[in-house]
Amino acid sequence: MSNHLHIRDHEQDRRLFSRRALMAGVVATGLLLLLLSRIFILQVVEHQHYATLADGNRVRVEPIPPTRGLIYDRHGSVLAENVPNYQLELIPEQVEDITEVLNTLGDIIEIQERDRERFFRLLSSQRRFQPIPIRQNLSEEEIARFSVERQRFPGVEIRARLARHYPQGAMTAHLVGYMGAISREDLARIDRSRYSGTNQIGKSGIEFSYEPILHGGAGSRRVETNAQGRIIRTLEVREPAVPGDDIYLSIDIELQRTAWEAMEGKQGAVVALDPKDGSILAMVSRPAYDPNILAESLDRATFRQLETDPGRPLFDRATRGRYPPGSTVKPFLGLAGLDATDLNPDRPLRCTGEFFVEGRDRPFRDWRREGHGPTDFNKAIVESCDIYFYELAMRLGIDRIHQYLTAFGMGARAGLDIPGESAGLIPSRDWKRRALGESWYHGETVIAGIGQGYMLATPLQLAKSTAALANRGELRRPRLLYGVRNAFTRELEAMPPPEAYRSELLDGINGANWQRTIDAMVDSIHTPRGTGRSISFTAPYRIAGKTGTAQVFSLGEDEEYEHEELAIHLRDHALFIAFAPAEDPQIVLSVLVEHGGGGGSVAAPIARQVMDKYLLERKESHNGD
Amino acid sequence: MAIDSLPGSRSANAGLLSTLRLDGPLLMGLLALSLFGLIVVYSASGEDSGLLVRQLVRMGLGLAVLVTLAQMPPALLRSWSPWLFLGGLFLLLLVLFVGETGKGAQRWLNLGIVRFQPSEMMKLVVPMALAWYLHERHPPPRWWQILLMLFAIAIPVALIVRQPDLGTALLVASAGFFVLFLAGLRWRYMIGGLIAIAAALPVLWAHLHEYQRQRVLTFLNPESDPLGAGYHIIQSKIAIGSGGFFGKGWTEGTQSQLQFLPERSTDFIFAVLGEEFGLMGVGILILIYLFVFWRGMVLALRAQDNFGRLVGGSLMLTFFVYIFVNTGMVTGLMPVVGVPLPLVSYGGTSMVTLMAGFGILMSINSHKRFMP
Numbered sequence: 001m002s003n004h005l006h007i008r009d010h011e012q013d014r015r016l017f018s019r020r021a022l023m024a025g026v027v028a029t030g031l032l033l034l035l036l037s038r039i040f041i042l043q044v045v046e047h048q049h050y051a052t053l054a055d056g057n058r059v060r061v062e063p064i065p066p067t068r069g070l071i072y073d074r075h076g077s078v079l080a081e082n083v084p085n086y087q088l089e090l091i092p093e094q095v096e097d098i099t100e101v102l103n104t105l106g107d108i109i110e111i112q113e114r115d116r117e118r119f120f121r122l123l124s125s126q127r128r129f130q131p132i133p134i135r136q137n138l139s140e141e142e143i144a145r146f147s148v149e150r151q152r153f154p155g156v157e158i159r160a161r162l163a164r165h166y167p168q169g170a171m172t173a174h175l176v177g178y179m180g181a182i183s184r185e186d187l188a189r190i191d192r193s194r195y196s197g198t199n200q201i202g203k204s205g206i207e208f209s210y211e212p213i214l215h216g217g218a219g220s221r222r223v224e225t226n227a228q229g230r231i232i233r234t235l236e237v238r239e240p241a242v243p244g245d246d247i248y249l250s251i252d253i254e255l256q257r258t259a260w261e262a263m264e265g266k267q268g269a270v271v272a273l274d275p276k277d278g279s280i281l282a283m284v285s286r287p288a289y290d291p292n293i294l295a296e297s298l299d300r301a302t303f304r305q306l307e308t309d310p311g312r313p314l315f316d317r318a319t320r321g322r323y324p325p326g327s328t329v330k331p332f333l334g335l336a337g338l339d340a341t342d343l344n345p346d347r348p349l350r351c352t353g354e355f356f357v358e359g360r361d362r363p364f365r366d367w368r369r370e371g372h373g374p375t376d377f378n379k380a381i382v383e384s385c386d387i388y389f390y391e392l393a394m395r396l397g398i399d400r401i402h403q404y405l406t407a408f409g410m411g412a413r414a415g416l417d418i419p420g421e422s423a424g425l426i427p428s429r430d431w432k433r434r435a436l437g438e439s440w441y442h443g444e445t446v447i448a449g450i451g452q453g454y455m456l457a458t459p460l461q462l463a464k465s466t467a468a469l470a471n472r473g474e475l476r477r478p479r480l481l482y483g484v485r486n487a488f489t490r491e492l493e494a495m496p497p498p499e500a501y502r503s504e505l506l507d508g509i510n511g512a513n514w515q516r517t518i519d520a521m522v523d524s525i526h527t528p529r530g531t532g533r534s535i536s537f538t539a540p541y542r543i544a545g546k547t548g549t550a551q552v553f554s555l556g557e558d559e560e561y562e563h564e565e566l567a568i569h570l571r572d573h574a575l576f577i578a579f580a581p582a583e584d585p586q587i588v589l590s591v592l593v594e595h596g597g598g599g600g601s602v603a604a605p606i607a608r609q610v611m612d613k614y615l616l617e618r619k620e621s622h623n624g625d
Numbered sequence: 626m627a628i629d630s631l632p633g634s635r636s637a638n639a640g641l642l643s644t645l646r647l648d649g650p651l652l653m654g655l656l657a658l659s660l661f662g663l664i665v666v667y668s669a670s671g672e673d674s675g676l677l678v679r680q681l682v683r684m685g686l687g688l689a690v691l692v693t694l695a696q697m698p699p700a701l702l703r704s705w706s707p708w709l710f711l712g713g714l715f716l717l718l719l720v721l722f723v724g725e726t727g728k729g730a731q732r733w734l735n736l737g738i739v740r741f742q743p744s745e746m747m748k749l750v751v752p753m754a755l756a757w758y759l760h761e762r763h764p765p766p767r768w769w770q771i772l773l774m775l776f777a778i779a780i781p782v783a784l785i786v787r788q789p790d791l792g793t794a795l796l797v798a799s800a801g802f803f804v805l806f807l808a809g810l811r812w813r814y815m816i817g818g819l820i821a822i823a824a825a826l827p828v829l830w831a832h833l834h835e836y837q838r839q840r841v842l843t844f845l846n847p848e849s850d851p852l853g854a855g856y857h858i859i860q861s862k863i864a865i866g867s868g869g870f871f872g873k874g875w876t877e878g879t880q881s882q883l884q885f886l887p888e889r890s891t892d893f894i895f896a897v898l899g900e901e902f903g904l905m906g907v908g909i910l911i912l913i914y915l916f917v918f919w920r921g922m923v924l925a926l927r928a929q930d931n932f933g934r935l936v937g938g939s940l941m942l943t944f945f946v947y948i949f950v951n952t953g954m955v956t957g958l959m960p961v962v963g964v965p966l967p968l969v970s971y972g973g974t975s976m977v978t979l980m981a982g983f984g985i986l987m988s989i990n991s992h993k994r995f996m997p
Contacts, residue, residue: 020807028945028949050866054885
């Protein structure tokens, strides 16, 4: 360039401009070509890399949760099913002002205060990207209203999921159990890969114990999502979910209903089982709860309310309730006396209504003040004479009582296939020394003779022991599982009954003694002086049974009832055990009514209703099985 | 490229264009760009036809402005230049005090029916004012002239930076500088200036807005903040790279359709193009841009006087800066500076300004025969 020349010529001006313009144009073109080469590198050379990244952005592998198996009774009535439940969910990280969004949503969909409370509780405990349910069980109208306005609510979605529903409600609540959120403890014992995409797991009852069969296994699919994480479409199902198998329970829902209705207004339990294979025919505990309420409302308030209810509806009295067996223990002890002592069943003992033990001033009394007079073995069971069994208990001694009752399955879990069973308690010298650090007193042996004192049994145990009596020494673990229907083949595979087992002790008892004991139980129902005579009228079959009236006041250590009203607190528990027909036992029953009063007047009629239903109506329908 | 064919003068079918003082090839290029833009905007907006209509309306408005300005004699435009410049400065000051805020910046004047961005008109007015000043003073400019002109550039640029609108400030400064450059600014001044700018960078850095600094930092290392500030660049590179040679197909781009790509109908529309039309589409677009650019340069070269040449050349070089800054940003070559892809991005103001610029260019070109 020239510094000194000042060209005042237009042509010179133009030339200078042209040079500069051309220079800039060439540089610009060069830069654009540079840019193009940059794009060439991105789009051709590194294409694969970016294509992978782009797929990584949009493609996600989602689990496909399996459909849970259904639960039926033995005739195929549904006890647990899956129903679609539309749930409104919010993903916190995609919502700026959560309170504002909830308020606006409230104009479209009813959101109650407890929904909000639950939502904010979950909000503080969950990760930001996890959807949090706002409402469950949306109506079709609510779904439609939301769908129209969906664009206004990014990060809020309606998710359809299958929810567990129990059509029989409270009637089968304790048996079937319920589902709940997978907890840390649950995670420790499950195969996580099978549970991806699932957030509920069986918490109690059959739902818990057959979880592996009912659950199935998760599958997976590749889905395309947008930047907000909303699933746009399914690209490919990589592995289909394996649905859970269906489970058939041995209970007969009609029989269950009979037992349930017979217990209306009472607190207690009924267990009915088939002595031939140990399968549970009906098992009722009242009061109960509606498991559907538990499943639908995620809030803890409902649960806490059930937990603190003085009637303890969550508590399964049939398998967990521990009660003094009272006089129902008499046939077992009578049989033990016949087998193990020189008791002559035909020689009457004099019952004056009082029984004295060395070193104790006050007598043990019979339930009948004036006593039963001369009482032989048969009369002792028929009239439930306490004095006779005080004497018998003293002859047996506590350790032999322990031995025989344990052989009948008491004092240990019955082994039912749902969790939470109580073991009950059959005391012994040894036990007392270990548990209480005290030595045994004679007086404690005396009251053990009438099933009082430390002795505790669950209604389920009583049924199991009664079945062992009916089967003359053959024991079976009670069981609820009846069959499993494969999810693919739809074939029902019946489960073989649990193996029967015997003990040397019971095998050693001779047949005449079994017969004498069972006869006495039959007479206690079918003779005019029997404690269970009230249920013998018009019975077209013969019943072997034993009533029991357990005194509650002796239960100082039983804290379960301490909050209750005093008058009820003092009332006796009514018990009854039975099997029928006596000659060919097909059903075994144990009935317990808390604070119900006399076993013969309160518990036995309930058993009769269930037996009638089973033997006269339902049994026929079983023949085809 | 038919960059040398004369505008309409000798061909019979160009009668109407000639009457309207329009340059056929350039108009074809602009229409091709706009059409291209409509196609991509439609896809990028998630097939929003309402948005398409609004864009069409703006195109119509832009074309009307283009045709109108093409009718104005360059001498008239030249005589208005200093007054437009002073008016523009006044409006910029007005924005500073009574302007409306949007996206963290105060850029708008509300005129009742329309919102108006005075910084936009400075893209045209600054080069016009400088060219007016140099028109009778023969190049190359003297040192005191240069200082005066740098001052005239610095005032509006500073006001625009304050809004803050870095993209527009950059374009206004470029437009002004290009006038100086085309007027023959001596190399030693330029080199000296570069050194001065390098020395001033730290001072400038201290005055940048936090988000602007973040953009620069993110540009230097986008992966440092993949979910935050680097997200834009990473996602747009993924979009372009995954498009490959032929692209994923119109409305089939996963990055854009599934909303991974931010600002996809406006500043990042080039990434949508790259993803859906691949290298083919990008190549075609860049060819059209090159055609428009060179055609514009030819028109500037043919201008009758200094004013016409300088304004025309500066506008075309600014047009190139638009292209390069936007595509450079989207492909990760440059920091994220809010500059739209000219005539393709969705958005009103820049479309009208660009069309106005091309209108001035056509006026400069078409009036020369009548004003020898």
